[in-house]
Amino acid sequence: MAAEEVVLRRLKTSKDIGKFMSDYYHELDAASKSGKQKIAWCTSVGPAEILRGMGFLIYFPETHSAMLGSTRMATELIPKANAIGYSPEICSYLTADIGAFLQGVTPLSKAFPGIESIPGCDVLVYNTNQCRDVQDWFAWYSRKFGVPSVGIETHRNVGTVTDTHVSSIVGQMESLVEPLEKIAGRRLDMDELKHAVALSRQCSDLWEEVLATATAVPSPLTFFDGTTLMGPAVVGRGTQKAIDVYKLLLEELNERIAQGVGAIGEEKYRIYWDGMPVWGRLGPHSKLFAGLQANVIASTYCSSWVFSALDPEKPMESMARAYTELFIVRSDEYKENYIKGKLELFHCDGIIYHDAKTCPNNSNCRYGLPQRLQAQTNIPALMINGDLNDLRLLSDEQTKTNIEAFIEQLEESKV
């Protein structure tokens, strides 16, 4: 199949998102240098709202590690962590991030002039709702900095989220409050907590609307855009600024829909992506698909920051529910139904599963799920081997060949 000329339409609001991220990291950097505000490190789906209710600024190491991936710094840094006993088989976010720390480098300094290092840390707060790796990752920094690492150990393989699940997580969240108050040097303010939950919910609703614009044909958005546009949903939930920037983004996407403008030149095939992005290949992958007139329009990954259960009137309970409803900790039966619903909603012609070598938690193609789903939906599926951050674990040639053959298969099935 001959590749078409590649047309990728950049969103104007990307600049506003870039400014949001720059302001976010500069605020952390200033607090780190002045020592005027406490900084908590938090996992990307950790209890951020509790931390905001105590006045912490929040730094998310996973976002830093995604930057290590997208700047292609990660691959050379991972062996530094391997050398101190962290296996090449475990999360390459963890190994890249610890490797960067050991090497004394960060992509922040190039991206945001004036920042020389990652921010300081007064406490680390995790939720294992993604995986155990985050707990080990934070434990390493806890030993390094001599600060506490506290967190929530979540339920896994959850089918229906029950009151028992929720109440046990509420109990764990409540038991974090006292130790965190000691570090914050102040009490948890319930009004601030409710406010943070309300803002998180608004941010989540807007992010969901942003992602839903991809139901339009042609889609004004690609998955590859989404992986960078999601920055505010991850690091800024619980803040007004994230809401403001997403309102701008939504406006631009709706304008595109009204004008019938798609994110790529011509959208002939609509693809769903399951699993992590390959951070170091976002550009080449987006061009590869666009050149084949295929738009990867939706993903499990970007939707993971939609928390519709958040309710400011029941802050702790609703946080516990929202952070337990997360796709990644759910049963395969739930995941099958979830993906099936997305394939219908986004009118997808095909689905690609990324089997990320070092993240079994976000790889959903190892226990027969794609085959079961294909039998139910008749929607063709492709599995690609790769990794989120370690570029030694993928073959660009193989990926390209497999994707081209897959799009040809979709072409044949459309005839």
Ligand code: SF4
């Ligand atoms: S979910 Fe995967 S990528 Fe994220 S921290 Fe855990 S192992 Fe790493």
